[in-house]
Amino acid sequence: MRVLENLDRAVIAIDAQGVIQLFNPAAELNTGYSERQVLGRRYDDICIFDNAFTYLIQAALENGRSISTQEHIMLRRPIGKPLPVTISVAPMFVEQGKIDGAVLIIRDMSPVVKLEEAVRRADRMTMLGTMSAGLAHEIRNPLGGIKGSAQLMAMELPEDSPLNEYIEVMIREVDRVDGIIEELMNLSRPRTAENSAVNLSKVLNDIVLLQKEAHCDKNIHFILNLDPSIPELIGDERLLTQLFLNLIKNAAEAIEDTGAVTISTRITSEYQTRSEADHPASLIHIEVKDNGTGIPPETMKRLFTPFFTTRKSGNGLGLVMCQKIITEHDGFIKVDSDPAGGTSFSVYLPLRR
Numbered sequence: 001m002r003v004l005e006n007l008d009r010a011v012i013a014i015d016a017q018g019v020i021q022l023f024n025p026a027a028e029l030n031t032g033y034s035e036r037q038v039l040g041r042r043y044d045d046i047c048i049f050d051n052a053f054t055y056l057i058q059a060a061l062e063n064g065r066s067i068s069t070q071e072h073i074m075l076r077r078p079i080g081k082p083l084p085v086t087i088s089v090a091p092m093f094v095e096q097g098k099i100d101g102a103v104l105i106i107r108d109m110s111p112v113v114k115l116e117e118a119v120r121r122a123d124r125m126t127m128l129g130t131m132s133a134g135l136a137h138e139i140r141n142p143l144g145g146i147k148g149s150a151q152l153m154a155m156e157l158p159e160d161s162p163l164n165e166y167i168e169v170m171i172r173e174v175d176r177v178d179g180i181i182e183e184l185m186n187l188s189r190p191r192t193a194e195n196s197a198v199n200l201s202k203v204l205n206d207i208v209l210l211q212k213e214a215h216c217d218k219n220i221h222f223i224l225n226l227d228p229s230i231p232e233l234i235g236d237e238r239l240l241t242q243l244f245l246n247l248i249k250n251a252a253e254a255i256e257d258t259g260a261v262t263i264s265t266r267i268t269s270e271y272q273t274r275s276e277a278d279h280p281a282s283l284i285h286i287e288v289k290d291n292g293t294g295i296p297p298e299t300m301k302r303l304f305t306p307f308f309t310t311r312k313s314g315n316g317l318g319l320v321m322c323q324k325i326i327t328e329h330d331g332f333i334k335v336d337s338d339p340a341g342g343t344s345f346s347v348y349l350p351l352r353r
């Protein structure tokens with residue numbers, strides 16, 4: 001019994017009638033049900049057991065087969081998000097092959113799923129790098145040709161020609177494509193990070209000064225809540241500036257007319273990460289919060305995908321860049337958004353590296 005209580009896998013036992021007889025603490029943790037709520041109830045009374053589970057349990061109870069799922073099944077829970085799990089179901093026998101019930105072992109796969117997602121993101125970045133280097137080379141030369149020709153044409157036309165307007169558009173759009181390529185190349189260029197002591201408060205203050213100017217056509221209130229006790233951070237100042245500029249710019253862009261962008265820093269006790277020497281390091285939490293449009297759930301999934309943008313003049317590379325810089329600084333990023341208004345991006349960076 002002690003073994004089951006301390007096991008990190010959820011173990012649930014049911015009798016031949018499908019009534020739950022055992023529900024260990026890991027099962028409580030994973031399903032969100034307490035032992036008291038489920039003991040003595042039939043398994044199909046409880047909403048976490050949907051079709052996939054029912055099929056496996058029936059196979060065990062009726063045919064005496066042991067089955068495990070290879071793929072992740074989503075465990076629905078009374079509160080919280082569905083949990084990706086794998087399950088094994090094994091029948092229990094009494095004498096002469098008579099089936100007396102079944103044991104379910106459920107394994108929480110969410111750490112694996114998170115890791116897989118991180119690997120996929122990293123893979124996408126590598127592919128993006130190779131592609132963009134080739135692309136940049138092939139596109140930049142003809143682009144230069146188009147821009148040069150447009151400029152020559154402009155010189156040939158009389159000043160009052162209505163065609164001048166088209167030429168301006170041509171040149172502007174060529175510059176835009178060139179800008180995208182430049183950004184892509186910045187993303188993929190292997191860099192040796194230049195580590196120095198960075199004063200985060202100064203970086204954030206400077207960015208806000210500039211962003212106030214850039215968005216002076218709107219009524220945005222920039223609020224800085226900076227913890228003065230945060231020591232200097234070891235990192236690449238240029239990259240960190242770019243990171244927070246992207247986030248603050250996004251926040252300001254999410255505000256249509258009037259609103260507030262709040263930037264806070266604090267040392268957090270919420271998370272601990274392990275540095276190379278295996279000492280736990282504290283994390284600095286930098287939050288960029290706005291009360292703008294918010295992000296609908298279907299957009300949320302695609303935020304960090306290269307070229308995903310909902311903005312007329314966006315390139316969809318800002319957050320990809322942010323992710324890369326944060327990874328280079330051994331940190332991580334979280335997003336919370338209320339589609340009814342307001343988004344918060346939280347960056348966590350380790351204090352000692």
Ligand SMILES: Nc1ncnc2c1ncn2[C@@H]1O[C@H](COP(=O)(O)OP(=O)(O)OP(=O)(O)O)[C@@H](O)[C@H]1O
Pocket residue numbers: 246250251254290292293294295299303308309310311313314315316317318319320343
């Ligand atoms: N604070 C925010 N509030 C609402 N939506 C946001 C916010 N930040 C990002 N987004 C959404 O995420 C998308 C991707 O952001 P990202 O910064 O990667 O690209 P972008 O801002 O569109 O273009 P750029 O390459 O110029 O930064 C945005 O188009 C927007 O839809």
Ligand SMILES: [Mg+2]
Pocket residue numbers: 246249250314317318319
């Ligand atoms: Mg952006």
